Amino acid sequence: MGKLISGINGPIVGRVGTVSGSSWNGIPYIKGPYKSRTKKISAKEKGNRARFKIAQDWLSPILDFVREGFREYTPTVKGFIAAKSYLMKNAMEGSGADSKVVPSKMLVSYGDLPLAANIAVQLLSQDKLQFTWDTTTPKGAHEKDQVMMLDYNPENKEVADEYTGQFRQAGSDTLWLNVNPGTFHIYMAFVAHDRSRQSNSVYLGTITNK
Numbered sequence: 001m002g003k004l005i006s007g008i009n010g011p012i013v014g015r016v017g018t019v020s021g022s023s024w025n026g027i028p029y030i031k032g033p034y035k036s037r038t039k040k041i042s043a044k045e046k047g048n049r050a051r052f053k054i055a056q057d058w059l060s061p062i063l064d065f066v067r068e069g070f071r072e073y074t075p076t077v078k079g080f081i082a083a084k085s086y087l088m089k090n091a092m093e094g095s096g097a098d099s100k101v102v103p104s105k106m107l108v109s110y111g112d113l114p115l116a117a118n119i120a121v122q123l124l125s126q127d128k129l130q131f132t133w134d135t136t137t138p139k140g141a142h143e144k145d146q147v148m149m150l151d152y153n154p155e156n157k158e159v160a161d162e163y164t165g166q167f168r169q170a171g172s173d174t175l176w177l178n179v180n181p182g183t184f185h186i187y188m189a190f191v192a193h194d195r196s197r198q199s200n201s202v203y204l205g206t207i208t209n210k
Contacts, residue, residue: 069109
């Protein structure tokens with residue numbers, strides 16, 4: 001039995017007759033009865049499904065990071081879903097099962113918080129990266145904003161990350177790494193001191209462990 005939680009003009013929760021009510025991100029929806037599919041899956045649809053899976057597989061190991069980085073993508077689309085939408089629109093090449101992700105085109109954080117000048121990274125040792133940036137606080141930023149750092153090998157699904165690192169005013173932070181062989185892609189961003197927004201991430205290239 002369904003419920004009208006806000007009276008006759010309010011949203012439905014549960015099933016009423018042949019329709020059911022639910023909500024997503026606070027927006028109520030009414031769904032009609034489910035019908036079994038009879039139409040054959042087209043080649044285009046198969047290609048879209050393959051592309052969707054490639055995007056999903058690439059993002060899954062960095063789920064927690066992109067949930068933070070894409071927390072405010074749009075009022076109704078955020079987190080993992082928002083990151084996947086951005087990836088498929090901006091950071092994939094090819095079509096269908098031949099699609100591939102281009103890491104240098106991907107953002108792992110999205111927002112209007114200002115970045116810093118002179119962002120750089122260097123490998124201090126086999127298991128440690130040092131990120132550096134200008135400590136000048138740009139307009140619209142705060143000295144207590146915190147750095148977000150990501151080191152990611154999508155082939156082996158290995159991740160080293162930190163999304164509440166040193167303050168902007170510190171000018172540097174280190175990230176301890178996995179030392180397994182492979183090529184790791186490096187990103188950096190900032191999250192606001194009050195967690196209200198994030199910056200776009202910056203892609204800083206790769207390191208290769210042998």
